[in-house]
Amino acid sequence: MYLHHVAAYLPAAVVTNEHFTQLNGLASDWIIERTGIRERRKAGEGENANTMAVAATQALLAELPDFDPARIDLIVAGTYTPHDTIYTAAHAVQRYLNINEIPTVSISSACSSLLNAVEIVEGYFALKKASHALVIVTEHNTAYNNETDTMAGHLWGDGAAALLFTQEPLAPGDLRVRQVLTGGAAPMGKADEAVTLKPVEKGIVMPYGRDVFQQACTYMTRITQDLLKANNLTVNELTYLIPHQANLRISANVTKQLGLDPARAVNNIDRLGNTGCAGAAIGLAEIWPDLKPGDQVIVTVFGGGYSYGAMLLEKP
Template sequence: MYLHHVAAYLPAAVVTNEHFTKLNGLASDWIIERTGIRERRKAAPGENANTMAIAATQALLAEVPTFAADSIDLIVVGTYTPHDTIYTAAHAVQRALNINEIPVVSISSACSSLLNAVEIVEGYFALGKASRALVVVSEHNTAYNNEEDTMAGHLWGDGSAALLFSKERLAATDLRVVQVVTGGAAPMGKADEAVTLKPIDKGIVMPYGRDVFQQACTYMARITQQLLDANGLTVKELDYLIPHQANLRISANVVKQLGLDPARAVNNIERLGNTGCAGAAIGLAEIWNQIQEGNKLIITVFGGGYSYGAMLLEKHATA
């Protein structure tokens, strides 16, 4: 299984930390010290998880003009901030592409949805039910966020990314998907209440951020090391680590546990805030043109609820 290309979409509006200083007195330095965030993007009126998913898909196809869009035979979209729970983001993307009568799946496993979506693609490919799949991750956090919440209201940003997977190699620039591993950790800690989004209640709340922090650090480091070990790799052989963009301190902690050179970690949370399940995919899109022959990358994620996962990618001109 191969990753042919990835592209991202970000709303134009930028919300700096000073917005929250004026709103509720949170100092910019305080936000930066605790999260690493300096600014984040906010969807414009009329934008939502569906429109951003479509925009990321359009950006992807624009960057690979030789790819036949009508050859896509599976669409999987991940989001925990849906615009519509019936006419889902997956349906919206399918309608925009005008590709009829193919499987479309919308999923939510919080911020780990990206890798669960990839596993769904693996299953369809293994069963011979698809051969070219579009995975889209899109989050409209600001639709649900309460900016006046001094515990978590300053964390969230909006954005989306689209990834094109194929069963067979399409080009020498493709990344081989070496292995994907995911899991749920709902019995651990305060998984049932640490971070929640109840649309009919309060939207996104995070009363137990410390528990999220501790579990994320534990599981992201553990699953990354397990993936390295399973493939006979040392951390020194890893060229890039793309962690879920929840908190810069989490990323730094995971990097320290692994003994990885911090320069190899990809982070965009300083500019984009927590973009949910789209964050790591946006990070991959940002370094796509830097990936060289022989490079090995791991995406590692953790989501509220709790769920986690890691994916090993490798770039080789030959299969």
Template structure:
């Protein structure tokens, strides 16, 4: 299984930390110290999870032919429409008939779950060229006045073309992919919640999230490396879920890797949910060299987690 191309879309509006200083008194220094975030993107009026998905796919079409895609998998926990999902809107945009179209949500780890669904379709010979689209409209649900987590969230989308066979020498081979759920652990079912009929995204147990994220992301990374016979010293870059820069640095420390190998966009984009890792992969795509190994590791609310090892 190969990642042939990846793209991303970001709204143009930039929200700096001064917005939260004026709104609820949180200083720029305090936010950066706690989260690493200096600014984030916010969808404009008329933009939503579905429109951002289409924009990301349109950018992917500039790189690759999508006319023969035979599977679309969408992922988000901030849907614009729970019936006509982002995956359906993407199919409508592409005008491709009679293919499987599914959407999933496993919180911020949904990217790897979506890719794992593709892996299953490939294994069963039900598809050969799959489109994975991840998109989050966090600001549609978020409460800026929430001093605990209101300043964390940003919006954005990404699209990946994944193929069963290698297309070019520039493709990334997926060497190992695993996902899991740790909802039996700690305060998994209450630590981060989004109840649309109540008060949006809230994080009443941030410390528990921090501890478990710092446990499961390095653990999953090491397991994924072991599955494909690699050691930690063969890792060129680590791309963790863009939740909190302190978490990312903790993950690197646990893995025994220098911060120079950390890929991070949370400083500029905030927490873009399940789209964050894919956006960062797209942003850094041209930097990667043949033979390099990248570990993508994720953790989400409900304490879903995963890791993927890819090689160019």
């Protein structure tokens, strides 16, 4: 399986830390020290998880003028911040593309949805039920966020990304998906209450951030090591590590445990905040133009409810 291209969409509005200083007295330096976040994007009026999914798809196709969208025969969307739980982001993208009678799937495994979506594509490809799949990850965190929450209200940003996977390469520069590993750790720690989103109550809350931090550092490191070992790679052979963009200190901790040069870790949380399951895909879009033959890239993610995964990509 190959990744032909990836593109991102970010809302125009920028919310700096000073907004939260004025709102609830949180100092910008305090936010930066604890999270690494300096600013984040916020969806505008009329924008939501569905519209951003479509916008990311438009961005992807705009960069692929020679690709016929009619070849897409599978759409998988991931989000935990849906605009509509029935007419999902996947349906919105299918309607925009005007491709009828193809599998259209929406999933949520919190911030690890990206890699579970990729696994779904692997399954369809293996069963020969599809050969050109569009994966979209989109989060409208600010629709659910309580900004006055001093524990987590300043963490969240909005954004989306679209990825085109194919069973066979379409161009010499396509990235080969060497392996995807995922798992769930719901029995561990405070997985049932550390991060929750109950729309009828208070939206996104994170009362046990320390537990999230500890579990994320443990599982993102472990799954990355497992992936390297399974593919006979050393950490020094890794060109880029793209960790889930939840907290800059988590990224630094994982990098340190792996023994990886911090310069090889891709981070955008300082500019975008926590964009949920879209964050790592946005990071991949950001480094896409810099990838060279022989590069090895690992995307490693961790989600609330405690799910995790890692994907190894290679540029031939």
